[in-house]
Amino acid sequence: MLYxxxxxxxxxLNKKQEVEVNPRRSRRYTYQTGNGISxxxxxxxxxxxxxxxxxxxxxxxxxxxxxxIEVSYTADENGFQPKGAHLxxxxxxxxxxxxxxxxxxxxxxxxEHPEHQTQ
Numbered sequence: 001m002l003y004x005x006x007x008x009x010x011x012x013l014n015k016k017q018e019v020e021v022n023p024r025r026s027r028r029y030t031y032q033t034g035n036g037i038s039x040x041x042x043x044x045x046x047x048x049x050x051x052x053x054x055x056x057x058x059x060x061x062x063x064x065x066x067x068x069i070e071v072s073y074t075a076d077e078n079g080f081q082p083k084g085a086h087l088x089x090x091x092x093x094x095x096x097x098x099x100x101x102x103x104x105x106x107x108x109x110x111x112e113h114p115e116h117q118t119q
Contacts, residue, residue: 036063
């Protein structure tokens with residue numbers, strides 16, 4: 001059974017709100033407010049190992065001091081993964097480190113030395 005609810009002008013802050021819920025597999029919602037905030041998200045049940053988990057994708061936007069702040073995201077078995085122009089990113093990995101990692105990935109395993117093991 002699919003539930004579909006649409007609410008328009010429910011209160012002075014909401015300009016639009018929609019919710020769709022399929023109790024067995026998926027859901028989706030979207031809303032906009034009168035002050036420029038909006039969000040959209042969809043999610044589905046996903047098999048992760050022996051467990052069903054909700055995996056979602058979405059985006060939200062709100063007014064910032066220097067323009068709108070926009071974030072898109074995925075949340076699944078790998079955690080919450082936001083993306084946005086205002087979010088910091090890791091610096092690039094230096095070329096020498098990239099070469100060392102590539103070498104280590106192809107190097108044969110080293111024999112274990114009992115004196116170097118921690119207990």
